[in-house]
Amino acid sequence: MSQLLSLSRAARLVGVNRHDLQRKIQVGELDSFDGMVSIDSLLSAFPGAQLEDNTEYSRVQFIKERAFGKRVFERVMPDVETLAVRLKELGTELMLSKSQNEHYKMMVDRLREQIVTYGREASIEVKQALDALKCWLDVEVVAVLEPDYPNPLAVRNQMLRVLSALVTVQPSGQDFFIDGPDTILEAALRAGIPLNYGCSGGNCGLCRAKLVSGEIRKTRFHDYVRTEADKRDNMFLMCSNTAVTDIVIEASVAGGVQDIPFQQIAATVKVITPLNEDMTLLHLQTPRTNRLRFLAGQSATLILSKSLKAELPIASCPCDDRNILFHVKRMPGNLFSDYVFERLRKNEVVDIEGPQGEFILHEKSERALFFFAFDTGFAPIKSLIEHAMSLETFSAIHLYWIGAHENSLYMPNVGRAWADALDNFHFKTIVANYELDHLPDNRALKMLDMFDEITQAHPEIVDSDIYIAGPHAASAFAEQIFLGMGLPKSRVFVAD
Numbered sequence: 001m002s003q004l005l006s007l008s009r010a011a012r013l014v015g016v017n018r019h020d021l022q023r024k025i026q027v028g029e030l031d032s033f034d035g036m037v038s039i040d041s042l043l044s045a046f047p048g049a050q051l052e053d054n055t056e057y058s059r060v061q062f063i064k065e066r067a068f069g070k071r072v073f074e075r076v077m078p079d080v081e082t083l084a085v086r087l088k089e090l091g092t093e094l095m096l097s098k099s100q101n102e103h104y105k106m107m108v109d110r111l112r113e114q115i116v117t118y119g120r121e122a123s124i125e126v127k128q129a130l131d132a133l134k135c136w137l138d139v140e141v142v143a144v145l146e147p148d149y150p151n152p153l154a155v156r157n158q159m160l161r162v163l164s165a166l167v168t169v170q171p172s173g174q175d176f177f178i179d180g181p182d183t184i185l186e187a188a189l190r191a192g193i194p195l196n197y198g199c200s201g202g203n204c205g206l207c208r209a210k211l212v213s214g215e216i217r218k219t220r221f222h223d224y225v226r227t228e229a230d231k232r233d234n235m236f237l238m239c240s241n242t243a244v245t246d247i248v249i250e251a252s253v254a255g256g257v258q259d260i261p262f263q264q265i266a267a268t269v270k271v272i273t274p275l276n277e278d279m280t281l282l283h284l285q286t287p288r289t290n291r292l293r294f295l296a297g298q299s300a301t302l303i304l305s306k307s308l309k310a311e312l313p314i315a316s317c318p319c320d321d322r323n324i325l326f327h328v329k330r331m332p333g334n335l336f337s338d339y340v341f342e343r344l345r346k347n348e349v350v351d352i353e354g355p356q357g358e359f360i361l362h363e364k365s366e367r368a369l370f371f372f373a374f375d376t377g378f379a380p381i382k383s384l385i386e387h388a389m390s391l392e393t394f395s396a397i398h399l400y401w402i403g404a405h406e407n408s409l410y411m412p413n414v415g416r417a418w419a420d421a422l423d424n425f426h427f428k429t430i431v432a433n434y435e436l437d438h439l440p441d442n443r444a445l446k447m448l449d450m451f452d453e454i455t456q457a458h459p460e461i462v463d464s465d466i467y468i469a470g471p472h473a474a475s476a477f478a479e480q481i482f483l484g485m486g487l488p489k490s491r492v493f494v495a496d
């Protein structure tokens with residue numbers, strides 16, 4: 001059997017996401033063996049894949065860059081030392097293969113000679129059989145020497161291994177690529193995998209993991225002193241090392257909000273961007289050695305000027321490195337809001353406490369996802385959607401952003417960019433023309449009509465997962481609609 005690949009590597013090789021491959025396996029168009037696929041069966045399922053054809057891979061990268069912005073999915077090369085080690089490994093493999101090839105060639109030549117020698121003294125029947133064998137051998141040797149003989153995916157796989165390494169995490173079974181000069185921890189967070197860590201700067205030792213197989217390289221200095229037992233057990237710091245080859249590690253992954261500790265971090269204002277006269281985008285950056293650990297969809301408490309506090313949903317995903325985004329609404333008379341709109345400046349310190357909340361993505365589900373954002377409920381929904389995209393496992397996403405007024409839909413371009421970039425992403429905005437934080441009977445009737453229209457357009461919604469965020473009155477109303485349709489509570493999630 002040809003070489004076996006993990007689903008992540010196979011998906012990258014042919015430029016599709018893992019969900020597309022899983023679908024092909026389910027319908028019997030691609031064979032899998034213990035969760036792996038062979039390079040030959042991959043080529044049969046994607047016969048168009050060519051050695052020099054990077055169109056699909058580039059398309060997927062382009063989509064990600066367009067959907068997230070370059071900040072999250074910038075394509076960068078590994079550092080020079082890591083590249084050098086990978087090239088050296090590849091060179092060694094090449095030399096080994098070359099010498100094996102020489103040996104096989106010699107054996108084939110000798111076999112040919114032996115066939116001729118035996119043929120001289122053999123009976124007519126045996127001689128005919130030996131001649132046929134020699135002919136077959138000649139044809140096969142010529143075929144092997146043709147330039148297009150090797151499986152193009154096998155060759156491309158070797159090339160991609162120079163640029164990136166695959167990390168498989170045990171016992172969770174999740175995997176992710178390290179593409180650029182990232183540490184193992186940084187690459188995991190970018191891929192939406194919440195590995196356990198603390199300082200992210202080589203001090204606390206909380207990111208210790210066990211190297212089960214493969215080769216790593218230290219790329220960042222750390223103060224944490226590895227004990228003799230650590231060294232004996234192959235324990236290393238994920239925040240200070242990168243992978244040179246594909247590796248398997250044993251590491252703990254946050255399974256839920258209970259695994260994320262309470263943190264207090266002094267961040268700084270990176271940029272304040274007015275979105276319209278009522279909304280502003282507050283972009284904070286945490287220190288390199290003290291990132292905020294949170295799960296997509298959670299909130300954090302912001303403290304301005306040491307005393308003005310507000311709890312706000314985080315509008316970015318943990319995959320966005322040290323960048324933490326918030327959507328702040330203008331509320332005249334509210335001291336926090338007034339300070340953000342009138343006094344807060346770039347580089348000012350903002351204390352962050354948290355995270356809080358249990359409105360998170362239920363990653364193991366393979367169902368289609370329906371998101372309903374009311375007004376500023378778009379912030380946590382945006383975080384969840386970015387996280388879902390970084391995981392690459394969703395089948396379809398539908399986003400409805402329902403605003404009380406035109407101004408309440410303050411970032412429509414974000415949803416449009418996602419819909420433009422991703423085939424299975426659907427985005428719709430609705431202006432209710434009434435406030436959503438209070439629903440007397442006349443408004444409730446209008447909202448009922450609106451959801452009737454949505455559910456009739458999507459009968460598959462009863463088999464989907466529903467996420468709802470925004471003012472309590474609208475969210476609770478929408479939740480009741482879906483529960484009333486018979487969806488279990490375990491598939492209808494409402495921001496707290």
Ligand code: FES
Pocket residue numbers: 197198199200201202203204205206207208224237238239240
């Ligand atoms: S996270 Fe603290 S040492 Fe790595």
